[in-house]
Amino acid sequence: MTWDTEVDVAVVGGGACGVMTALRAARDPGRVVAVFEKSAREGCNAAISSGSLAAGGTRFQEAAGIDDSPQRHADDILRASGDEEWRPVVEALCAAAPRVVEWIADTGYPIELGTDMPRAGMTALRLHTDTGRLGGARLMRHLRGLLEARDNAAFVDEAPAVGLMSDGGKVTGVVIAQNGSMQRVRAGAVVLATDGFAADQNLVERHLPHLGTPYYGGVSTSTGDALAWAERLGAQVRNMGAGLRSGLVVVDHGTRVSPALPFNGAVLVNADGERFVDEESKGYSSMAGVLQRQPGERAAMIWDAAAMAATRESEMMRESLAAGAVRDCATLDDLAACLGRTAAETERALTPLPGRRRLTAPYHLAWVTHGLLATQGGLVIDPSGRVLNGAGEPIPGLFAGGGAACGLAGPHSDGYLSGNGLLSAFGMGWIIGGGRGLSPAPARSGRRG
Structure with a gap:
Protein backbone atom coordinates (compact mmCIF):
# COMPACT_ATOMS: atom_id res chain seq x y z
CA MET A 1 0.00 0.00 0.00
CA ALA A 242 -35.37 9.46 14.57
CA GLY A 243 -34.54 13.06 13.76
CA LEU A 244 -34.08 16.44 15.33
CA ARG A 245 -37.27 18.19 14.26
CA SER A 246 -38.61 21.65 14.97
CA GLY A 247 -42.16 22.85 15.32
CA LEU A 248 -41.01 26.45 15.42
CA VAL A 249 -40.18 27.09 11.75
CA VAL A 250 -41.83 30.25 10.46
CA VAL A 251 -43.83 29.62 7.30
CA ASP A 252 -42.42 31.28 4.14
CA HIS A 253 -39.35 32.52 6.02
CA GLY A 254 -37.46 29.49 7.31
CA THR A 255 -36.42 31.26 10.51
CA ARG A 256 -37.51 29.95 13.91
CA VAL A 257 -39.11 31.49 16.96
CA SER A 258 -37.78 30.91 20.46
CA PRO A 259 -38.51 27.64 22.30
CA ALA A 260 -38.94 29.77 25.45
CA LEU A 261 -42.08 31.48 24.12
CA PRO A 262 -44.52 28.84 25.46
CA PHE A 263 -42.98 29.20 28.92
CA ASN A 264 -43.78 32.90 28.73
CA GLY A 265 -47.45 32.42 27.91
CA ALA A 266 -47.44 31.96 24.13
CA VAL A 267 -50.21 29.82 22.66
CA LEU A 268 -50.67 27.87 19.44
CA VAL A 269 -53.89 28.19 17.47
CA ASN A 270 -54.52 26.16 14.31
CA ALA A 271 -56.12 27.28 11.06
CA ASP A 272 -59.55 26.29 12.42
CA GLY A 273 -59.09 28.69 15.31
CA GLU A 274 -58.58 25.88 17.84
CA ARG A 275 -56.08 25.57 20.68
CA PHE A 276 -54.82 22.00 20.24
CA VAL A 277 -51.92 21.37 22.65
CA ASP A 278 -50.47 22.25 26.04
CA GLU A 279 -47.56 24.23 24.63
CA GLU A 280 -45.29 23.80 27.67
CA SER A 281 -45.61 20.01 27.54
CA LYS A 282 -43.76 19.60 24.25
CA GLY A 283 -40.20 20.18 23.22
CA TYR A 284 -39.65 21.74 19.83
CA SER A 285 -38.84 18.37 18.24
CA SER A 286 -41.96 16.62 19.49
CA MET A 287 -44.04 19.71 18.67
CA ALA A 288 -43.17 19.17 15.00
CA GLY A 289 -45.21 15.99 14.91
CA VAL A 290 -48.16 17.74 16.55
CA LEU A 291 -48.05 20.53 13.96
CA GLN A 292 -47.77 18.03 11.12
CA ARG A 293 -51.22 16.73 12.09
CA GLN A 294 -52.89 20.16 12.04
CA PRO A 295 -54.84 21.60 9.08
CA GLY A 296 -52.33 22.80 6.52
CA GLU A 297 -49.52 21.47 8.77
CA ARG A 298 -49.24 24.85 10.45
CA ALA A 299 -50.49 26.94 13.36
CA ALA A 300 -50.22 30.49 14.65
CA MET A 301 -47.86 31.08 17.56
CA ILE A 302 -49.29 34.04 19.48
CA TRP A 303 -47.57 35.98 22.25
CA ASP A 304 -47.60 39.42 23.85
CA ALA A 305 -45.21 42.18 24.85
CA ALA A 306 -44.13 40.48 28.08
CA ALA A 307 -43.20 37.28 26.20
CA MET A 308 -41.45 39.32 23.53
CA ALA A 309 -39.36 41.14 26.11
CA ALA A 310 -38.28 37.83 27.65
CA THR A 311 -37.22 36.22 24.37
CA ARG A 312 -36.36 38.83 21.76
CA GLU A 313 -32.60 38.81 22.43
CA SER A 314 -32.21 35.17 21.42
CA GLU A 315 -30.56 34.59 18.05
CA MET A 316 -33.68 32.91 16.66
CA MET A 317 -35.98 35.78 17.58
CA ARG A 318 -33.56 38.39 16.24
CA GLU A 319 -33.41 36.58 12.92
CA SER A 320 -37.20 36.22 12.72
CA LEU A 321 -37.77 39.87 13.54
CA ALA A 322 -35.16 41.00 11.04
CA ALA A 323 -36.78 38.82 8.36
CA GLY A 324 -40.18 40.38 8.94
CA ALA A 325 -41.54 36.99 10.02
CA VAL A 326 -43.50 38.36 12.99
CA ARG A 327 -46.79 40.22 12.65
CA ASP A 328 -47.82 42.87 15.15
CA CYS A 329 -51.49 43.06 16.16
CA ALA A 330 -52.43 46.06 18.27
CA THR A 331 -55.83 44.79 19.39
CA LEU A 332 -57.82 41.59 19.73
CA ASP A 333 -59.76 42.54 16.60
CA ASP A 334 -56.50 42.90 14.66
CA LEU A 335 -55.38 39.49 15.88
CA ALA A 336 -58.71 37.96 14.91
CA ALA A 337 -58.32 39.40 11.42
CA CYS A 338 -54.86 37.82 11.09
CA LEU A 339 -56.33 34.47 12.10
CA GLY A 340 -59.41 34.83 9.93
CA ARG A 341 -61.66 34.24 12.96
CA THR A 342 -64.13 36.31 14.92
CA ALA A 343 -63.04 38.25 17.99
CA ALA A 344 -65.09 35.90 20.18
CA GLU A 345 -63.44 32.81 18.67
CA THR A 346 -60.01 34.36 19.09
CA GLU A 347 -60.62 35.32 22.70
CA ARG A 348 -61.80 31.77 23.43
CA ALA A 349 -58.66 30.32 21.83
CA LEU A 350 -56.48 32.55 24.01
CA THR A 351 -58.10 31.37 27.25
CA PRO A 352 -55.13 30.42 29.45
CA LEU A 353 -54.73 26.92 30.80
CA PRO A 354 -54.98 26.54 34.60
CA GLY A 355 -52.07 28.27 36.30
CA ARG A 356 -51.02 30.19 33.17
CA ARG A 357 -51.20 33.91 32.65
CA ARG A 358 -53.54 35.60 30.16
CA LEU A 359 -51.99 37.31 27.13
CA THR A 360 -52.72 41.00 26.77
CA ALA A 361 -52.68 43.34 23.77
CA PRO A 362 -50.66 44.23 21.82
CA TYR A 363 -50.06 40.77 20.36
CA HIS A 364 -47.45 39.22 18.08
CA LEU A 365 -48.04 36.34 15.69
CA ALA A 366 -46.01 34.00 13.51
CA TRP A 367 -47.38 31.11 11.49
CA VAL A 368 -45.16 28.09 12.21
CA THR A 369 -44.78 24.68 10.64
CA HIS A 370 -42.60 21.61 11.10
CA GLY A 371 -39.05 21.17 9.88
CA LEU A 372 -36.17 18.71 9.98
CA LEU A 373 -32.86 20.07 11.28
CA ALA A 374 -30.73 16.93 11.60
CA THR A 375 -30.96 13.16 11.89
CA GLN A 376 -30.53 11.22 15.12
Whole structure:
Protein backbone atom coordinates (compact mmCIF):
# COMPACT_ATOMS: atom_id res chain seq x y z
CA MET A 1 0.00 0.00 0.00
CA THR A 2 1.29 3.42 -0.96
CA TRP A 3 0.37 6.34 1.30
CA ASP A 4 0.49 9.98 0.36
CA THR A 5 0.81 11.23 3.93
CA GLU A 6 0.57 9.98 7.50
CA VAL A 7 -0.91 11.31 10.73
CA ASP A 8 -1.64 9.87 14.13
CA VAL A 9 -5.30 10.91 14.18
CA ALA A 10 -7.41 11.64 11.10
CA VAL A 11 -10.67 13.40 11.92
CA VAL A 12 -13.33 13.42 9.21
CA GLY A 13 -15.48 16.52 9.69
CA GLY A 14 -14.65 19.91 11.17
CA GLY A 15 -17.81 20.62 13.14
CA ALA A 16 -18.34 20.46 16.89
CA CYS A 17 -17.26 16.86 17.39
CA GLY A 18 -14.35 17.02 14.98
CA VAL A 19 -12.83 20.22 16.33
CA MET A 20 -13.24 19.15 19.96
CA THR A 21 -11.67 15.77 19.19
CA ALA A 22 -8.72 17.45 17.52
CA LEU A 23 -8.23 19.99 20.32
CA ARG A 24 -8.16 17.26 22.92
CA ALA A 25 -5.99 14.88 20.90
CA ALA A 26 -3.47 17.62 20.05
CA ARG A 27 -2.71 18.21 23.73
CA ASP A 28 -0.03 15.54 23.23
CA PRO A 29 2.68 17.54 21.41
CA GLY A 30 4.07 14.35 19.88
CA ARG A 31 0.77 13.50 18.19
CA VAL A 32 -0.03 14.77 14.70
CA VAL A 33 -3.73 15.47 14.12
CA ALA A 34 -5.49 16.40 10.89
CA VAL A 35 -9.10 17.50 10.46
CA PHE A 36 -10.47 17.00 6.97
CA GLU A 37 -13.48 19.25 6.37
CA LYS A 38 -15.82 18.89 3.38
CA SER A 39 -16.60 22.60 3.19
CA ALA A 40 -16.33 25.21 5.93
CA ARG A 41 -18.07 27.61 3.54
CA GLU A 42 -21.18 25.39 3.53
CA GLY A 43 -21.02 25.25 7.33
CA CYS A 44 -21.84 22.67 9.94
CA ASN A 45 -24.94 22.06 12.04
CA ALA A 46 -23.18 23.35 15.16
CA ALA A 47 -22.52 26.70 13.46
CA ILE A 48 -26.18 27.24 12.56
CA SER A 49 -27.43 26.11 15.96
CA SER A 50 -28.15 28.36 18.94
CA GLY A 51 -24.87 27.21 20.45
CA SER A 52 -26.63 26.15 23.67
CA LEU A 53 -24.65 23.67 25.77
CA ALA A 54 -26.62 21.39 28.08
CA ALA A 55 -24.73 20.32 31.19
CA GLY A 56 -25.68 19.34 34.71
CA GLY A 57 -23.52 20.20 37.71
CA THR A 58 -21.51 23.16 36.41
CA ARG A 59 -20.02 25.98 38.46
CA PHE A 60 -22.39 28.33 36.63
CA GLN A 61 -25.40 26.45 38.00
CA GLU A 62 -23.88 26.36 41.46
CA ALA A 63 -23.39 30.14 41.37
CA ALA A 64 -27.06 30.54 40.41
CA GLY A 65 -28.19 28.27 43.26
CA ILE A 66 -29.39 25.52 40.90
CA ASP A 67 -29.06 21.95 42.14
CA ASP A 68 -28.20 19.66 39.24
CA SER A 69 -25.87 16.78 38.38
CA PRO A 70 -24.71 14.67 35.43
CA GLN A 71 -26.86 11.79 36.68
CA ARG A 72 -29.98 13.96 36.83
CA HIS A 73 -29.19 15.21 33.35
CA ALA A 74 -28.84 11.65 32.04
CA ASP A 75 -32.06 10.56 33.73
CA ASP A 76 -33.96 13.44 32.10
CA ILE A 77 -32.68 12.44 28.66
CA LEU A 78 -33.53 8.77 29.15
CA ARG A 79 -36.97 9.60 30.54
CA ALA A 80 -37.70 11.48 27.31
CA SER A 81 -36.14 8.95 24.93
CA GLY A 82 -37.07 5.69 26.67
CA ASP A 83 -33.82 4.31 25.28
CA GLU A 84 -32.36 2.49 28.28
CA GLU A 85 -30.08 0.46 26.03
CA TRP A 86 -28.21 3.69 25.30
CA ARG A 87 -27.76 4.57 28.99
CA PRO A 88 -23.98 3.88 29.14
CA VAL A 89 -23.35 6.34 26.28
CA VAL A 90 -25.77 8.93 27.69
CA GLU A 91 -24.18 8.78 31.14
CA ALA A 92 -20.69 9.10 29.66
CA LEU A 93 -21.72 12.19 27.70
CA CYS A 94 -23.48 13.79 30.68
CA ALA A 95 -20.44 13.13 32.87
CA ALA A 96 -18.24 14.93 30.32
CA ALA A 97 -20.66 17.83 29.74
CA PRO A 98 -19.80 20.05 32.75
CA ARG A 99 -16.09 19.65 32.04
CA VAL A 100 -16.68 20.63 28.40
CA VAL A 101 -18.63 23.76 29.35
CA GLU A 102 -16.12 24.89 31.97
CA TRP A 103 -13.14 24.17 29.72
CA ILE A 104 -14.65 26.23 26.90
CA ALA A 105 -15.27 29.06 29.37
CA ASP A 106 -11.68 28.81 30.62
CA THR A 107 -10.37 29.30 27.07
CA GLY A 108 -11.85 32.79 27.13
CA TYR A 109 -15.26 32.14 25.60
CA PRO A 110 -17.98 34.20 27.35
CA ILE A 111 -20.40 31.63 28.79
CA GLU A 112 -23.36 32.16 31.09
CA LEU A 113 -26.19 30.00 32.35
CA GLY A 114 -29.36 30.65 30.37
CA THR A 115 -31.68 31.34 33.28
CA ASP A 116 -34.23 32.59 30.74
CA MET A 117 -34.08 29.36 28.72
CA PRO A 118 -36.54 26.86 30.23
CA ARG A 119 -37.15 23.78 28.11
CA ALA A 120 -39.65 20.93 28.16
CA GLY A 121 -38.28 17.74 29.72
CA MET A 122 -35.58 19.43 31.81
CA THR A 123 -35.94 19.26 35.58
CA ALA A 124 -33.33 22.00 36.03
CA LEU A 125 -32.11 25.03 34.07
CA ARG A 126 -29.01 23.63 32.39
CA LEU A 127 -28.58 25.33 29.02
CA HIS A 128 -25.39 27.39 28.89
CA THR A 129 -24.93 30.01 26.19
CA ASP A 130 -22.68 32.86 25.14
CA THR A 131 -23.32 36.18 26.83
CA GLY A 132 -24.19 37.93 23.57
CA ARG A 133 -26.58 35.18 22.38
CA LEU A 134 -24.84 35.18 19.02
CA GLY A 135 -25.25 31.46 18.42
CA GLY A 136 -23.17 28.50 17.33
CA ALA A 137 -21.24 30.31 14.61
CA ARG A 138 -19.48 32.40 17.25
CA LEU A 139 -18.60 29.30 19.25
CA MET A 140 -17.24 27.40 16.26
CA ARG A 141 -15.09 30.37 15.19
CA HIS A 142 -13.61 30.47 18.68
CA LEU A 143 -12.82 26.75 18.78
CA ARG A 144 -11.38 26.65 15.28
CA GLY A 145 -9.20 29.60 16.27
CA LEU A 146 -7.86 27.58 19.18
CA LEU A 147 -7.12 24.69 16.83
CA GLU A 148 -5.25 26.92 14.39
CA ALA A 149 -2.89 27.86 17.21
CA ARG A 150 -1.80 24.22 17.68
CA ASP A 151 1.45 23.45 15.87
CA ASN A 152 0.68 19.73 15.70
CA ALA A 153 -2.83 20.05 14.26
CA ALA A 154 -4.09 20.98 10.81
CA PHE A 155 -7.57 21.96 9.66
CA VAL A 156 -7.75 21.05 5.98
CA ASP A 157 -10.73 22.69 4.27
CA GLU A 158 -12.36 21.66 0.98
CA ALA A 159 -11.00 18.16 1.55
CA PRO A 160 -13.97 15.77 1.67
CA ALA A 161 -13.32 12.20 2.65
CA VAL A 162 -14.51 9.64 0.11
CA GLY A 163 -13.79 6.36 1.89
CA LEU A 164 -11.95 4.40 4.56
CA MET A 165 -8.89 2.23 4.18
CA SER A 166 -8.65 -1.02 6.10
CA ASP A 167 -6.42 -4.04 6.45
CA GLY A 168 -7.59 -7.26 8.04
CA GLY A 169 -10.61 -5.58 9.60
CA LYS A 170 -8.58 -2.72 11.10
CA VAL A 171 -9.12 0.80 9.81
CA THR A 172 -5.75 2.11 8.69
CA GLY A 173 -6.59 5.41 7.05
CA VAL A 174 -8.89 7.53 4.97
CA VAL A 175 -9.07 8.64 1.34
CA ILE A 176 -9.40 12.39 0.82
CA ALA A 177 -10.38 14.22 -2.37
CA GLN A 178 -8.35 17.39 -2.69
CA ASN A 179 -7.36 19.62 -5.60
CA GLY A 180 -8.74 17.18 -8.14
CA SER A 181 -6.86 14.13 -6.88
CA MET A 182 -7.23 11.40 -4.29
CA GLN A 183 -4.93 11.40 -1.27
CA ARG A 184 -4.45 8.27 0.85
CA VAL A 185 -3.88 9.31 4.45
CA ARG A 186 -2.53 6.70 6.82
CA ALA A 187 -3.71 7.13 10.42
CA GLY A 188 -3.35 5.38 13.73
CA ALA A 189 -7.02 6.22 14.36
CA VAL A 190 -9.84 7.57 12.19
CA VAL A 191 -12.65 9.57 13.79
CA LEU A 192 -15.91 9.95 11.87
CA ALA A 193 -17.20 13.33 13.06
CA THR A 194 -19.48 14.15 10.16
CA ASP A 195 -23.04 15.40 10.37
CA GLY A 196 -25.93 13.00 9.78
CA PHE A 197 -27.87 12.35 6.57
CA ALA A 198 -30.70 14.90 6.69
CA ALA A 199 -29.59 16.60 3.45
CA ASP A 200 -29.83 13.36 1.46
CA GLN A 201 -33.43 13.19 0.30
CA ASN A 202 -33.21 9.52 -0.66
CA LEU A 203 -31.93 8.49 2.77
CA VAL A 204 -34.54 10.63 4.54
CA GLU A 205 -37.32 9.10 2.44
CA ARG A 206 -35.98 5.62 3.20
CA HIS A 207 -35.55 6.00 6.95
CA LEU A 208 -37.95 8.80 7.92
CA PRO A 209 -40.90 8.59 5.51
CA HIS A 210 -43.29 9.44 8.37
CA LEU A 211 -41.99 13.02 8.40
CA GLY A 212 -43.74 13.82 5.14
CA THR A 213 -42.23 16.87 3.43
CA PRO A 214 -40.77 19.01 6.21
CA TYR A 215 -38.84 22.22 5.71
CA TYR A 216 -35.14 21.36 5.85
CA GLY A 217 -33.19 23.65 8.16
CA GLY A 218 -29.81 21.96 8.25
CA VAL A 219 -26.62 22.25 6.19
CA SER A 220 -26.11 20.87 2.68
CA THR A 221 -23.11 18.77 3.70
CA SER A 222 -25.16 16.37 5.89
CA THR A 223 -25.20 13.56 3.35
CA GLY A 224 -24.53 10.51 5.52
CA ASP A 225 -21.40 9.37 3.69
CA ALA A 226 -19.69 8.04 6.82
CA LEU A 227 -22.53 5.64 7.55
CA ALA A 228 -22.04 3.80 4.27
CA TRP A 229 -18.26 3.54 4.73
CA ALA A 230 -18.60 2.10 8.21
CA GLU A 231 -21.42 -0.27 7.30
CA ARG A 232 -19.20 -1.82 4.63
CA LEU A 233 -16.86 -2.75 7.48
CA GLY A 234 -19.71 -4.39 9.38
CA ALA A 235 -20.68 -1.49 11.64
CA GLN A 236 -24.11 -1.41 13.26
CA VAL A 237 -26.59 1.45 12.98
CA ARG A 238 -29.61 2.16 15.18
CA ASN A 239 -32.58 4.52 15.62
CA MET A 240 -32.47 5.49 11.95
CA GLY A 241 -36.09 6.68 12.08
CA ALA A 242 -35.37 9.46 14.57
CA GLY A 243 -34.54 13.06 13.76
CA LEU A 244 -34.08 16.44 15.33
CA ARG A 245 -37.27 18.19 14.26
CA SER A 246 -38.61 21.65 14.97
CA GLY A 247 -42.16 22.85 15.32
CA LEU A 248 -41.01 26.45 15.42
CA VAL A 249 -40.18 27.09 11.75
CA VAL A 250 -41.83 30.25 10.46
CA VAL A 251 -43.83 29.62 7.30
CA ASP A 252 -42.42 31.28 4.14
CA HIS A 253 -39.35 32.52 6.02
CA GLY A 254 -37.46 29.49 7.31
CA THR A 255 -36.42 31.26 10.51
CA ARG A 256 -37.51 29.95 13.91
CA VAL A 257 -39.11 31.49 16.96
CA SER A 258 -37.78 30.91 20.46
CA PRO A 259 -38.51 27.64 22.30
CA ALA A 260 -38.94 29.77 25.45
CA LEU A 261 -42.08 31.48 24.12
CA PRO A 262 -44.52 28.84 25.46
CA PHE A 263 -42.98 29.20 28.92
CA ASN A 264 -43.78 32.90 28.73
CA GLY A 265 -47.45 32.42 27.91
CA ALA A 266 -47.44 31.96 24.13
CA VAL A 267 -50.21 29.82 22.66
CA LEU A 268 -50.67 27.87 19.44
CA VAL A 269 -53.89 28.19 17.47
CA ASN A 270 -54.52 26.16 14.31
CA ALA A 271 -56.12 27.28 11.06
CA ASP A 272 -59.55 26.29 12.42
CA GLY A 273 -59.09 28.69 15.31
CA GLU A 274 -58.58 25.88 17.84
CA ARG A 275 -56.08 25.57 20.68
CA PHE A 276 -54.82 22.00 20.24
CA VAL A 277 -51.92 21.37 22.65
CA ASP A 278 -50.47 22.25 26.04
CA GLU A 279 -47.56 24.23 24.63
CA GLU A 280 -45.29 23.80 27.67
CA SER A 281 -45.61 20.01 27.54
CA LYS A 282 -43.76 19.60 24.25
CA GLY A 283 -40.20 20.18 23.22
CA TYR A 284 -39.65 21.74 19.83
CA SER A 285 -38.84 18.37 18.24
CA SER A 286 -41.96 16.62 19.49
CA MET A 287 -44.04 19.71 18.67
CA ALA A 288 -43.17 19.17 15.00
CA GLY A 289 -45.21 15.99 14.91
CA VAL A 290 -48.16 17.74 16.55
CA LEU A 291 -48.05 20.53 13.96
CA GLN A 292 -47.77 18.03 11.12
CA ARG A 293 -51.22 16.73 12.09
CA GLN A 294 -52.89 20.16 12.04
CA PRO A 295 -54.84 21.60 9.08
CA GLY A 296 -52.33 22.80 6.52
CA GLU A 297 -49.52 21.47 8.77
CA ARG A 298 -49.24 24.85 10.45
CA ALA A 299 -50.49 26.94 13.36
CA ALA A 300 -50.22 30.49 14.65
CA MET A 301 -47.86 31.08 17.56
CA ILE A 302 -49.29 34.04 19.48
CA TRP A 303 -47.57 35.98 22.25
CA ASP A 304 -47.60 39.42 23.85
CA ALA A 305 -45.21 42.18 24.85
CA ALA A 306 -44.13 40.48 28.08
CA ALA A 307 -43.20 37.28 26.20
CA MET A 308 -41.45 39.32 23.53
CA ALA A 309 -39.36 41.14 26.11
CA ALA A 310 -38.28 37.83 27.65
CA THR A 311 -37.22 36.22 24.37
CA ARG A 312 -36.36 38.83 21.76
CA GLU A 313 -32.60 38.81 22.43
CA SER A 314 -32.21 35.17 21.42
CA GLU A 315 -30.56 34.59 18.05
CA MET A 316 -33.68 32.91 16.66
CA MET A 317 -35.98 35.78 17.58
CA ARG A 318 -33.56 38.39 16.24
CA GLU A 319 -33.41 36.58 12.92
CA SER A 320 -37.20 36.22 12.72
CA LEU A 321 -37.77 39.87 13.54
CA ALA A 322 -35.16 41.00 11.04
CA ALA A 323 -36.78 38.82 8.36
CA GLY A 324 -40.18 40.38 8.94
CA ALA A 325 -41.54 36.99 10.02
CA VAL A 326 -43.50 38.36 12.99
CA ARG A 327 -46.79 40.22 12.65
CA ASP A 328 -47.82 42.87 15.15
CA CYS A 329 -51.49 43.06 16.16
CA ALA A 330 -52.43 46.06 18.27
CA THR A 331 -55.83 44.79 19.39
CA LEU A 332 -57.82 41.59 19.73
CA ASP A 333 -59.76 42.54 16.60
CA ASP A 334 -56.50 42.90 14.66
CA LEU A 335 -55.38 39.49 15.88
CA ALA A 336 -58.71 37.96 14.91
CA ALA A 337 -58.32 39.40 11.42
CA CYS A 338 -54.86 37.82 11.09
CA LEU A 339 -56.33 34.47 12.10
CA GLY A 340 -59.41 34.83 9.93
CA ARG A 341 -61.66 34.24 12.96
CA THR A 342 -64.13 36.31 14.92
CA ALA A 343 -63.04 38.25 17.99
CA ALA A 344 -65.09 35.90 20.18
CA GLU A 345 -63.44 32.81 18.67
CA THR A 346 -60.01 34.36 19.09
CA GLU A 347 -60.62 35.32 22.70
CA ARG A 348 -61.80 31.77 23.43
CA ALA A 349 -58.66 30.32 21.83
CA LEU A 350 -56.48 32.55 24.01
CA THR A 351 -58.10 31.37 27.25
CA PRO A 352 -55.13 30.42 29.45
CA LEU A 353 -54.73 26.92 30.80
CA PRO A 354 -54.98 26.54 34.60
CA GLY A 355 -52.07 28.27 36.30
CA ARG A 356 -51.02 30.19 33.17
CA ARG A 357 -51.20 33.91 32.65
CA ARG A 358 -53.54 35.60 30.16
CA LEU A 359 -51.99 37.31 27.13
CA THR A 360 -52.72 41.00 26.77
CA ALA A 361 -52.68 43.34 23.77
CA PRO A 362 -50.66 44.23 21.82
CA TYR A 363 -50.06 40.77 20.36
CA HIS A 364 -47.45 39.22 18.08
CA LEU A 365 -48.04 36.34 15.69
CA ALA A 366 -46.01 34.00 13.51
CA TRP A 367 -47.38 31.11 11.49
CA VAL A 368 -45.16 28.09 12.21
CA THR A 369 -44.78 24.68 10.64
CA HIS A 370 -42.60 21.61 11.10
CA GLY A 371 -39.05 21.17 9.88
CA LEU A 372 -36.17 18.71 9.98
CA LEU A 373 -32.86 20.07 11.28
CA ALA A 374 -30.73 16.93 11.60
CA THR A 375 -30.96 13.16 11.89
CA GLN A 376 -30.53 11.22 15.12
CA GLY A 377 -29.93 7.71 13.83
CA GLY A 378 -26.37 6.61 13.26
CA LEU A 379 -23.49 4.29 14.09
CA VAL A 380 -23.50 2.23 17.25
CA ILE A 381 -20.63 3.25 19.51
CA ASP A 382 -19.49 2.36 23.00
CA PRO A 383 -19.04 4.97 25.76
CA SER A 384 -15.51 5.67 24.56
CA GLY A 385 -16.64 6.39 21.00
CA ARG A 386 -15.41 3.18 19.37
CA VAL A 387 -17.59 2.01 16.47
CA LEU A 388 -19.07 -1.44 17.09
CA ASN A 389 -19.69 -4.21 14.57
CA GLY A 390 -22.63 -6.58 14.38
CA ALA A 391 -21.21 -8.72 17.17
CA GLY A 392 -20.91 -5.70 19.46
CA GLU A 393 -17.12 -5.62 19.17
CA PRO A 394 -15.05 -2.51 18.37
CA ILE A 395 -13.81 -2.10 14.81
CA PRO A 396 -10.09 -1.45 15.41
CA GLY A 397 -8.95 2.05 14.61
CA LEU A 398 -12.44 3.51 14.05
CA PHE A 399 -14.29 6.05 16.24
CA ALA A 400 -17.42 8.12 15.68
CA GLY A 401 -19.30 11.00 17.26
CA GLY A 402 -21.62 13.87 16.43
CA GLY A 403 -24.13 13.25 13.66
CA ALA A 404 -22.32 10.15 12.42
CA ALA A 405 -23.10 8.31 15.66
CA CYS A 406 -26.48 7.35 17.06
CA GLY A 407 -27.93 10.32 18.92
CA LEU A 408 -29.85 10.72 22.16
CA ALA A 409 -33.47 10.99 20.99
CA GLY A 410 -34.18 7.27 21.16
CA PRO A 411 -36.13 5.54 18.38
CA HIS A 412 -38.48 8.50 17.81
CA SER A 413 -37.98 12.21 17.20
CA ASP A 414 -40.25 13.02 20.15
CA GLY A 415 -37.48 11.92 22.51
CA TYR A 416 -35.13 14.76 21.61
CA LEU A 417 -34.40 17.29 24.35
CA SER A 418 -32.96 20.74 23.70
CA GLY A 419 -29.16 20.69 23.70
CA ASN A 420 -28.86 16.97 22.92
CA GLY A 421 -27.14 17.61 19.60
CA LEU A 422 -24.21 19.65 20.88
CA LEU A 423 -24.04 17.49 24.00
CA SER A 424 -23.51 14.44 21.81
CA ALA A 425 -21.05 16.20 19.50
CA PHE A 426 -18.87 18.09 21.97
CA GLY A 427 -19.16 15.40 24.61
CA MET A 428 -18.01 12.56 22.38
CA GLY A 429 -15.28 14.74 20.91
CA TRP A 430 -14.06 15.37 24.45
CA ILE A 431 -14.16 11.65 25.25
CA ILE A 432 -12.54 10.41 22.04
CA GLY A 433 -9.85 13.09 21.97
CA GLY A 434 -8.93 12.47 25.57
CA GLY A 435 -9.18 8.69 25.44
CA ARG A 436 -6.50 6.07 25.57
CA GLY A 437 -7.66 4.61 22.27
CA LEU A 438 -5.87 7.33 20.33
CA SER A 439 -2.40 5.97 20.82
CA PRO A 440 0.27 7.41 18.51
CA ALA A 441 0.73 5.69 15.15
CA PRO A 442 4.02 3.93 14.30
CA ALA A 443 6.93 6.32 13.79
CA ARG A 444 6.43 8.31 10.63
CA SER A 445 9.07 7.93 7.99
CA GLY A 446 8.83 11.56 6.87
CA ARG A 447 8.39 10.51 3.22
CA ARG A 448 5.65 9.35 0.91
CA GLY A 449 5.14 5.67 0.17
